[in-house]
Amino acid sequence: MDPLLQDDPQSLGPYRLLGRIGAGGMGRVYLARSAGGRTVAVKVVRPDLAQDTAFRGRFRQEVEIARAVSGRYTAPVVDADTDAALPWLATAFVLGPSLTEVVDEHGALPEHSVRALGAGLAAALTEIHSVGLVHRDLKPSNVLLAADGPRVIDFGIARAVDGDRMTQTGVVVGSPGYIPPEQALGQPVGTPGDVFALGAVLAYAATGRTAYTDTTPAAVLYQVVHGEPDLTGVPEHLLALVTACLQRDPAQRPTPAQVWETLAPKGTGEVFTNWLPGAVASTIATHAARILDLETPEHGTPVPDAAGPGAPGGQQGTPVPPGGAPGGFGTAPTYVLGGASNSGRPTAPGGVPTVADAPAAAAPTMPAAPSRRRFFGLAAGAAVGVAALGGAGIWALGGQDKDKGEADGKGANGPEPGDAGAEKFTTPPPGTAPQVLWHRTAETDSLTSGQPLLAHNGLLLISGDPLVARHVGGGKTKWTRKGVAPAGAPLIFAAGKLFFVSTEYDGDVIGLDPATGKEVWRSRLNGALTVEHILAADEQRIYVIASVRTEDTTVHLTAIAAINIRTRKVDWRKPRDKGTKDYDLEGVAVDGRLVYTDGRRNVTVRDTANGTQLWTQKIGDDIAWRPAVHAKRVFLGGDRLRSVHIDTGKPDWSLSSEGRRSFYQPMMAGGVLYAGDHSGGVWAVDPVRGKKQWLCEDVGARRAPTEFVRVGDSLYGASYDDAGGIFALDPKTGKARWNYNDNTGSMEEWRIAAAGKRLLATHGDEIYGLPAV
DSSP, X not given: OBOOOTTSOSEETTEEEEEEEEEOSSEEEEEXXXXXXXXXXXXXXXXXXXXXXXXXXXXXHHHHXXXXXXXXXXXXXXXXXXXXXXXXXEEEOOSSOBHHHHHHHHOSOOHHHHHXXXXXXXXXXXXHHHTTOOOOOOOGGGEEEETTEEEEOSTTHHHHHHGGGGGSTTOOXXXXXXXXXXXXXXXXOOHHHHHHHHHHHHHHHHHSSOSSOOSSXXXXXXXXXXXXXXXXXXOHHHHHHHHHHTOSSGGGSOOHHHHHHHHOTTOHHHHTTTOSOHHHHHHHHHHHHHHHHOOSOTTSOOOOSSSSTTOTXXXXXXXXXXXXXXXXXXXXXXXXXXXXOSSOOOOOTTSSOOOOOOOOOSSXXXXXXXXTTOOOOOOOOSSOSEEOGGGOOOOSGGGSOOXXXXXXXXXXXXXXXXXXXXXXXXXXXXXXXXXXXXXXXXXXXXXXXXSOOEEETTEEXXXXXXXXXXXXXXXXXXXXXXXXXXXXXXXXXXXTEEEEEOXXXXXXXXXXXXXXXXXXXXXXXXXXXXXXXXXXXXXXXXEEEEEEEOTTOOEEEEEEEEEETTTOSEEEEEEOOGGGOOSOOEEEEETTEEEEEOTTSOEEEEETTTOOEEEEESOOSSSSOOOEEETTEEEEOBXXXXXXXXXXXXXXXXXXXXXXXXXXXXXXXXXXEEEEBTTSOEEEEOTTTOOEEEEESOOSSSSOOOEEEEETTEEEEEOSSTTTOEEEEOTTTOOEEEEEOOOOXXXXXXXXXXXXXXXXXXXXXXXXXXXXX
């Protein structure tokens, strides 16, 4: 990456530019960051194209279509201004190099890496094609390699650039060696053209060279149309598939779904476990850390590193060094347009990124890209409904409410939506999940996983846009508020109110009456700071991460602050340590302490009364997980289950995994510490002494629960991986009672909450009410 030049803009829309990533046929590409801390790649159209009215029209249309592409292995468009003097679009940023750079530096990939690469690319093409796009320029430099899988970039934009010029005499838009014969001949190009490019990319990854090699682009095009690819060195088990992808006749090529099935017959869970060679993975990790440290360039607008000019610890932003970012892979347009979501970045709970098993379906469906804590795969689609232990089967599924909309709002067995007592159910046989009392599908964009479910006074409160409150009996909507909070905003319940950051009034925190959805509280900050994210709250204060407006009007996310619920004003504001300046955080406030984690694997503790930082340590093995706190202890997962003292950070106790794989982040429920492990088991641990109470080695599904709630004599769990589902265990012995999974194919995690004798669950946009039996 190169530093900005004097004629480069300092910002585009809401994004401040950090450096030049490269240039392409459409224009320049910059690394940029929003005031909220989101790192993006911004592509700016060339001035000559910006003057082309026809191009602007095509560009506008393609941007709108590309917004719909939000698959697991594609790079979503997050923002754009197609009417600007120089139109631009911003895409999510992925911390990973291009396939070209990896092969240049490390050589050809091993077979298992090529297999995983092909599975991810096939899934990406399926998503791209499903919204009516054809990539038309899939090549190694448009494939980025992230820790949890590949990402395809620049989808759909080539159509905006070339338009009808595709048919002009002597003009071929695309990259010789990767465009299919029909494209080289100027003929119409459909989805099989992308499959041809996929085959060429896999050949390149497996051999370290292109399949069509010659001295000039024209000679390469001739080879594509009339010659045969050189596939020497392609592993034997991949040769037939690559050959099929490179067939001259488009009709003879496999579909992306067929490629996917061939490369990942057992699903992508195993395929993407340690899918990259160690040297590549290490380089990605090093680069990721350095990219996240980048601040405003040397000649750009200075950004204070503390609460304002002259504040303790204040300093100018770190300039981008000449020649690019430290540890970079060169000056080509890489590290762009990829991956991450709500904040970028990336590992699954417990360390190693994992992806759930994928269905061997004709056309896999992949919803929106996951956040950095949500690297989940495609659900297994063979079974439907309940995965019962001991072969007991499905219990009374015919009685569940299959209504996909609101209809009359009645549950399957309850006459009135709000009357949970009217719901009827029969206790199922041992080992079998109970019947679903009601089932709803959320409104568009109304259900955002990644945030815990909240239940209060008979209502299920769901984050998203709109905010929705549903009756726990029947699932009917009681109230809804649209356009008041961004999708994925944390909902914090404290002092009888439901708090969140408002989008209606920039940077304000508002509080709703959870019973009615009406606003009853608003912060009074008078422009002193702009709240970006709520960490936690107690009965006295709301604890937030905020942008501070300085004297030179620069906005920089640097402060952690406490807003007094009674006065609605700031009680205290503190600058954050440089080593903890990450923007994906989770926190809790308990016993006069604010405990939070960030994406750099730090755990930090502050005094809630005055904001004094008691300690911060890089001791977390998971990133940005809600901390578990009990009895003056903070509990952490990883290779060992650990406890540290909340006031000092000093070790308290440590529990071995006994040869099993690492622990997920633990959770307190009913005075006991519970933790799932990556081997599929669940542990119950005395939180004070650190002694194992029991270990359930097999919960009845491929993935263990990571979220727990205790209701009566049952312990319920939900998995962060859709391959798990909902679980019921005996809290005394750990014996697994039943497991439920709807097998919808959603890549989202399961979430659960309890309300009286009701167990409430969400998965993707599906919402369920079950009896807590």
